[in-house]
Amino acid sequence: MSKRAVDTIFSATFILTDLRMILRETAPTHQLDSRQREEAARLLDNLERQVASLKQELLK
C-alpha cells in the first residue's frame, strides 16, 4: 500500500482544481492579473513536485 501515492494523487487533483478555478474566474479571455499569475505559478510549482513524488512512488 502506498498511502503517499494516494495522498499525492489527491493533492495533485486538488491543485488542478484550483487552477481550473482561475480559468473560470478569468473566462473567456484567460488574461491573468499579477495576483492570479503569482497564484498560478505557485500552484504549478507545487503540481510539479506532486508529479515528481508520484513518479518516485509508483515507478520505483
Place this chain on the structure above:
Amino acid sequence: MRCGAGIEARQVNELAINIDPIQAGGRLTADAMKAIIAYGDGYSVCDNCRKPNRLDYISKPPIAEFHKEVASWLGMDVVRTVPGARRAFQAVARTYVGKADPVLLTSLSHYTEFLAVEESGGVAREIPADPGHIVTADAAAVKAEEVRRDTGKYPVLAIIDQVDYQYGNLHDVRAIAKALHQYDIPVLCNGAYTVGILPVDGKALGVDFIAGSGHKSMAAPAPSGILATTAERAGEVFRTTAITGDVSGRKFGIKEPAMMGCTLMGATLIGMMASFPHVKERVKHFDRELANNQAVLSDLLSIRGTRILSEMPRKHTLTRVDTTASFDTVAQTHKKKGFFLASDLGAKGIAGIIPGATRIWKFNTYGITAAQAQYLATAFTGIAQEYGLAIQ
C-alpha cells in the same frame, strides 16, 4: 475532450461567462469540486453510519454538525437535506394537503409547487401578482378569504417564492406570512433563489418552512437542497416511521417517511457541505453581486429600445429583459434570425442565453467577477453597435 463514452467534458464555465438564469448560484466552489473527487463513489458518506442509522446522525464526515449549522444559519430549528427544493415542497404538501384541499400558490410560482399540490390531491389557488409583478400581503389575504368563500375552508398551506423565477423579484414573505398566519395557514417560503445567495432568516420572516436549492443557489451538485422548519412543525413533516412488516415483523427505526429514509447519500451532500462555509460568507456580500448586475444593466439600458421587466432597482441578479425594440429588430433581417444574439455572444465567450431569444429573455450575473461584468456589459453594447442600434 471526452470524460466517458459519448460524454463530452463540460467546459462552459471555463471557456465562457455563463449567465444562464438558473445556473449561476449552483456553480461549484473549488472545495466542492475537491470533495466530489474524494466522495464520488455511491454511498460514500455512509462509511461511518452507525445506529440509529440515519443520514443526519453521521458525524464523520460531519453531516450531523452540518444539519445543525444550516438550521442555525437560517434561523430555523431543524433541517433535512433533500434532492432539490421541489422535494421539500413535496414533503410538506404530503404532510398537510389532502384530497381537494386548497393550497395558496402565486401567479409567479414555480411549476414544481403545482406538481407537489397535485400529487397530494390538493387544488392550487394562485395569489395574483400586482402589475409590477410583486405578490403582496394584501393580495394574499384577499385570496385566502376568496378561497374560504368558494370552498368553505381556508387554504391548508401556502407556498410563497421569496424571489420568483420569472422576474427575479423579491416578495415580502414576512408580511405575507404574517397575513396568512391570521388564518392559521402554514407558510412554506421557497428560497430556491435566495438561500445561499442573500441573507435569509426564517425567524425574521416568520415562516413555518424554508426550502432551499443546493444546485440552484448553494454551489452544490444536483439534485440537492434543504428543508428547514420550526421545532413546532418538525414533528409533523419529519415524523418517524410506524410501519411494521406483517410477515417479517420488521420495523424501521427512526427513518422518516416524508424523506423516504436517507436522502443525499454521497457527492451531492458532500458538495453542499464543502461549499457551505463559502456560501455563508458570500451571502454577506450580495451588494457586490448587485453592483455587477447594475453595471451590466446600465450598458444594456443604453441600447435604445431595451427595457428591464424586473423590478428596479434590482434586488436580485436574476433579471428579465425585453429587447423587442432593440435586438429583435436586428433579428428580423439577420440571416440567423433570432439566433444571431446567442451566436454573437457565444463568439465573444458568453453563454447561457436561450438560443433564438431576442424579445423577452432572462439572465443572471450572480458569481461573475467585476471584470467579467464589465466584459459582458461591453459585449452587449458592442453587438448593438455592430448592427447599428442606437446607444443612448
